[in-house]
Amino acid sequence: MSQPLLEVHDLHVEFNGRQGCVRAVRGLTYTINEGESMALVGESGSGKSVSALALLSLLPRKSAKITAGSVKFRGEELVGASEKRMRELRGGSIAMIFQDPLSSLNPILTISDQIVEQIQAHEQAEGKQAKERAIELLDLVGIPGARERAKQYPHQLSGGMRQRAMIAMALSAGPDLLLADEPTTALDVTIQAQILELLARLQRDLGMSILLITHDLGVAAGFTEHLTVMYAGKAVEQGYTSELLSAPNHPYTLGLLRSIPRLDRPRTNALIPIAGTPPDMSKGSAGCPFQPRCEYAQTKCATEAPPFEAISTNRYIACWNPQHEAIERTGATK
Amino acid sequence: MSEKEPVLVIKDLSVRFAVGSGLVRRAKGYVQAVNSVSFTIAKGETLGLVGESGSGKTTVGRAIVRVNDPHEGSIVLDGHELVGLSPSQMRPLRRKVQMVFQDPYSSLDPRQTVRQILTEPLRTHKLPLVNSQGEDRISELLSLVGLDPAFASRYPHQFSGGQRQRVGIARALAVEPDLIVCDEPISALDVSIQAQVVNLLESLKQRLGIAYLFIAHDLAVVRHISDRVAVMYLGGIVEIASSEELYENPRHPYTLALLSAVPVPDSAVEKTRRRTILKGDIPSPTNMPSGCAFHTRCPLREKLGNPEICSSVRPELISYPTSKDEHLIACHFPDEKLINHFLQEKDGSR
Numbered sequence: 001m002s003q004p005l006l007e008v009h010d011l012h013v014e015f016n017g018r019q020g021c022v023r024a025v026r027g028l029t030y031t032i033n034e035g036e037s038m039a040l041v042g043e044s045g046s047g048k049s050v051s052a053l054a055l056l057s058l059l060p061r062k063s064a065k066i067t068a069g070s071v072k073f074r075g076e077e078l079v080g081a082s083e084k085r086m087r088e089l090r091g092g093s094i095a096m097i098f099q100d101p102l103s104s105l106n107p108i109l110t111i112s113d114q115i116v117e118q119i120q121a122h123e124q125a126e127g128k129q130a131k132e133r134a135i136e137l138l139d140l141v142g143i144p145g146a147r148e149r150a151k152q153y154p155h156q157l158s159g160g161m162r163q164r165a166m167i168a169m170a171l172s173a174g175p176d177l178l179l180a181d182e183p184t185t186a187l188d189v190t191i192q193a194q195i196l197e198l199l200a201r202l203q204r205d206l207g208m209s210i211l212l213i214t215h216d217l218g219v220a221a222g223f224t225e226h227l228t229v230m231y232a233g234k235a236v237e238q239g240y241t242s243e244l245l246s247a248p249n250h251p252y253t254l255g256l257l258r259s260i261p262r263l264d265r266p267r268t269n270a271l272i273p274i275a276g277t278p279p280d281m282s283k284g285s286a287g288c289p290f291q292p293r294c295e296y297a298q299t300k301c302a303t304e305a306p307p308f309e310a311i312s313t314n315r316y317i318a319c320w321n322p323q324h325e326a327i328e329r330t331g332a333t334k
Numbered sequence: 335m336s337e338k339e340p341v342l343v344i345k346d347l348s349v350r351f352a353v354g355s356g357l358v359r360r361a362k363g364y365v366q367a368v369n370s371v372s373f374t375i376a377k378g379e380t381l382g383l384v385g386e387s388g389s390g391k392t393t394v395g396r397a398i399v400r401v402n403d404p405h406e407g408s409i410v411l412d413g414h415e416l417v418g419l420s421p422s423q424m425r426p427l428r429r430k431v432q433m434v435f436q437d438p439y440s441s442l443d444p445r446q447t448v449r450q451i452l453t454e455p456l457r458t459h460k461l462p463l464v465n466s467q468g469e470d471r472i473s474e475l476l477s478l479v480g481l482d483p484a485f486a487s488r489y490p491h492q493f494s495g496g497q498r499q500r501v502g503i504a505r506a507l508a509v510e511p512d513l514i515v516c517d518e519p520i521s522a523l524d525v526s527i528q529a530q531v532v533n534l535l536e537s538l539k540q541r542l543g544i545a546y547l548f549i550a551h552d553l554a555v556v557r558h559i560s561d562r563v564a565v566m567y568l569g570g571i572v573e574i575a576s577s578e579e580l581y582e583n584p585r586h587p588y589t590l591a592l593l594s595a596v597p598v599p600d601s602a603v604e605k606t607r608r609r610t611i612l613k614g615d616i617p618s619p620t621n622m623p624s625g626c627a628f629h630t631r632c633p634l635r636e637k638l639g640n641p642e643i644c645s646s647v648r649p650e651l652i653s654y655p656t657s658k659d660e661h662l663i664a665c666h667f668p669d670e671k672l673i674n675h676f677l678q679e680k681d682g683s684r
Contacts, residue, residue, distance in 0.1 A: 043524040144614075158615040188386035189551065190612045193595035197611055215525055218597030222604030242601030257599060259529035261558035263581070264598040270536065271558065273529035277494045293526075 004072075005209050006032040006055070006177055011069035013047070013054050022282045024050045026233035026289075028069075029308060029316075032177070032226070037203060037210040039220035039241065042230035045278055048213045051230075052179050056094060057086045073177070092122050095170035099182035101162035105154040111138070111165050112150035115172055122173040137168040142198055160191035167198065174206070181213045196223055217256065221245055229253050232279050232289035235308055239315040249311060249322040251296045288320065296321045338376035340410075341512045341545045342398065342431075347371045347407035349393050353620060365619045367393040369569035369627075370407070372651070375513065380539065380546040382560030382577065384553055384592070388616050390569040391549045395515040398547065399433050400424055412512060429459050432506035436518035438498035442490040448476070448501055449486040455508045475504040480534060496527035503534065507542070515547045520555065532559060553596050557581050565589050568627035569619060571651055575661040585654060585663045587634040626666065634667060641666070 013025035025047040032038050042048045053059050055071050055078065071078040073094065078086070090096075098104045106114055115134035119125050125133065131150075138146035141164040154162055163183060170178060180199065184192035200223060203210050214220055220227055220241055227241040229250065237250035248254045255274040261267075276293040279285060288294070291301040300320050308318040349368040352361035368390040375381045385391045396402045398409055400416060409416040412430050419427070432455075435441040442451060452472050456463055463471050473483035479500040490498055499519060506514050516535065520528040532555060538544060550556050556563055557577050564574040565588065573586040584590045591610040598604060612631045617623055623630050629644040643666050651664040 043526060160615055188616070189553070189595045190386065190591060191615065192597075193609065193611050196597075216597065217599035218604070221599045221601045222597050245599050245601060256525060259526060260599070261532075261554040262598055263554045263557065263593065263596050264600055264603050267557060267577070271529035271532055273533060274526040275530075277496060277527065278524065 002033045002036075004031050005034045005036075005074060006211070007070075007072040008051070008055070009070045009072075011051060011054065011071065012067045013050055013059065013064060014067050015064050017063050020282055023284070024233055024281060025054065027308065028228075028230065028233075028235050030226075030228050030235065030238060032209050032211060034176070035203075035207050035209055036226060037212060037224040038226040038228060039212045039214055039224040040228050040230060041214055041217060041220050043215060043278055045232075045281055046230040047233040047281075048230050049181050052096070052181055052211065052213055055179065056090050056096060057081070057083075058090075058096075088122075091118060091170070091175075092173045093175055094177045094179065095173070095175035096179040096181065097163070097166045097170050097183050099185050101159065101166045101186070102154060104166060105162060107154055110151055110153055111157070115150075115165075115169050118169050118172045133172070134168070137171055138165065140171065141165070141168045141202075142194075143168070158191075159187050160194060163187065163191075163195055164198065167195075167202070171202065171206070175208060177209045177211065178203075179211045179213070182215070183212070184219065185214070185216075192219070199223070217245065217260070229256075232285070233281065234289065234318060235316070236290065236319070237315075237317045238308075243314070247324070249315060249317050249324065250290075250319050251294045251321070251323055252290045254323050254325065255293075255295075288318070296323060338379070340374040341377045341379075341412060342375040342547070343408075343410040344374070344394075344398075345372045345408045345410075347394065347397060347409065348405045349390070349397050349402050350405045363620070366569055366622060367402075367619060368397065368404075369622075371566075371569075371571055372407075373564055373571065373574060375545050375547060377512070378539065378543040378545055379562065380548055380560045382556035382563040383547060383549045383566060384551060384556050384563060385566035386551065386592075386616055388568070388619060389566040390619075391566050392517055394566075395433070395517050395547055395549050398513075398515055399428070399431055426459075429509045430511055431513045431515065432509065432511040433515045433517065434499075434502050434506050434519045437522050438495055438502055439490075439522075441502055442498060442505075444490055447487055447489055448472075451490075451501060452476075452486075452505055452508055455505060459509050461509060471508070475508055478507060478538070479504045480530075494527075495523050496530055499523060499531055500534065503531075503538070507538065507544075510542075511544065513545045513547065515549070517549045518551070519548075521550065521552065528555070535559065553593060554598075565592065568616065568622065570627055570648075570664065571662075572628065572664045573662065574651070576659045579659045579661055583661075585661065585668055586665050587632050588628050591633065626664070634665075638667065 008028060008030050011025055011028040015022040015024055028051050040048045054066055066079050112131060112134045116130040119130045119133055135146050135150050138150055143149050143164050184195050212224055224241050227244045228235050229237040231252050237253050258272040259274055274293055279289055287302040287304055288306050291297045298321055306318045306320045308316055311317050311322055347368055348370055350364040350366050353365055354362035383391045393402055397404050404417050414427055449472050452475055465471055465474055472486050476483045481500050520531050548559055560577045562576050563580045564571050567588050573589045584593055591612045594609045610633055614631055617630055625645040625647050626649050629635050635644045649664045649666050651662045654661040654663050654668055
């Protein structure tokens with residue numbers, strides 16, 4: 001069960017454009033074991049999506065480059081792997097679903113045609129057989145009246161149904177790892193609950209590993225066992241989701257948790273925001289990237305980047321001055 | 335709250351949009367985006383308006399600033415009826431109500447400096463560019479929203495999302511309105527920036543006594559900022575109560591389901607909490623369900639063995655008799671015991 005499935009080590013990704021060089025990912029390390037789920041949490045521009053696209057070599061080839069690091073899937077190095085091999089893996093052993101199902105589905109093909117296309121890309125299957133598989137998959141992801149729905153076009157489905165269709169497509173080759181990039185961000189909260197429940201059921205029943213990319217700590221809390229918090233292209237804190245959210249050590253994680261109003265806590269008078277704004281990723285930083293916004297910053301923080309190291313069992317952190325202030329538990333309200 | 339003087343009184347507001355009409359074609363039908371909505375906002379009060387996409391919450395906000403014209407009903411702002419006014423009659427009243435938009439990128443003119451953006455509403459309403467102390471109003475406005483007055487000569491692209499939203503708020507404040515309609519003012523912002531803007535809105539309310547209609551889908555933020563909260567579903571209000579009452583004591587099955595669907599950043603709570611997952615999608619407003627708009631997805635109706643009244647009679651928004659605060663619910667079965675029973679059932683099934 002706990003064989004490592006995906007090992008990402010010190011990943012660096014750069015974009016080169018007219019505006020100069022943007023170092024979007026600046027050192028990201030994590031491991032996902034077979035059957036486990038991990039959330040990659042961060043704000044826009046933190047490099048979480050770029051790092052996931054990099055795993056599958058889906059970045060624009062002209063402008064983006066993995067400049068350092070390694071990505072191993074079942075021990076096989078994916079950085080520098082041939083396009084042919086990546087093609088086999090993409091949608092095969094590693095599948096991906098995206099935030100906006102409408103723009104990731106082909107508007108002029110029926111749902112069935114798109115799933116059939118996906119099935120036939122990875123295995124020899126006759127048209128009729130593949131069509132039946134497509135309907136089975138739509139049924140599996142909880143689309144009512146799958147046989148009829150399969151004949152429809154993406155615009156005829158609601159947002160939640162489209163995301164289910166996307167998930168059906170992703171499952172078509174029986175992936176071992178599902179990369180889910182903000183899969184519920186475009187959806188309403190009641191539909192989000194449906195999709196998260198579906199993903200949890202599929203993970204359990206099919207034994208998949210899931211990498212969930214999200215900006216919502218609540219979604220991560222309910223769905224994943226492990227959590228990596230990213231800031232400015234780097235992993236800043238990593239550990240078990242439950243422990244990390246109840247006792248964060250990194251000032252950024254602590255700041256995030258303090259700044260959001262929570263339905264499971266009594267109403268507070270004022271939120272405690274994180275001062276300042278996220279850094280400009282086209283510029284480098286000598287020290288810790290969070291230092292300009294950090295209330296616990298020391299002199300060292302401005303000049304020396306903290307290493308990403310274990311500070312206790314199952315907790316990794318990049319900080320010179322880790323905090324040990326537990327997030328108070330004032331008992332759950334409704 | 336009800337004794338306080340109202341700044342806004344909305345009664346039986348309906349807004350509909352024509353479907354399939356063109357320049358010469360007649361409308362084939364109508365979408366009832368807002369269906370007989372009534373509420374009031376007191377001076378200096380924040381009313382949160384929540385609901386899923388398609389619930390009509392934005393349309394209500396836009397009807398108040400008269401971007402969408404109401405089909406029926408009345409909107410009384412500071413004692414003036416807005417419905418039926420011509421644009422020129424409306425102009426002086428626009429000073430009293432301003433709007434802050436969701437997207438701080440598209441709601442500011444990229445070719446205007448911040449000074450020009452903030453001067454425009456002052457010019458339109460023939461307001462002085464200096465305050466009573468003879469200071470520059472633009473500088474005053476920028477300091478008010480926590481921006482450096484030296485930024486006045488900058489263009490919107492030189493600001494971050496959070497700073498742009500501050501400019502949008504300063505623009506709304508320029509004409510000293512009594513009410514600001516905030517339509518998802520923080521949902522386009524990064525998580526770490528959202529709290530800054532929420533705190534700004536709260537401090538402005540305290541200092542200037544402005545009332546807000548705070549439209550949002552984030553239920554936790556709405557609880558934090560609102561004095562009272564109205565929940566909308568398919569164009570109608572299903573429940574309205576004080577923020578504490580609504581979140582501690584939700585009565586409408588839709589409100590219950592909505593609250594139970596909000597994830598919280600605590601794994602222990604997430605794994606043990608009772609969750610009502612609604613089946614299916616929000617129906618299309620072009621094809622509105624008969625009776626109670628929620629009956630097609632209502633878990634309570636299912637528990638009760640699908641009573642006929644739910645699909646035939648539209649429930650009125652009526653005051654719930656036993657609650658201490660004002661608490662209105664539009665449900666045929668607003669019985670506390672029933673809801674409790676329904677909650678226990680869920681407990682057992684978990």
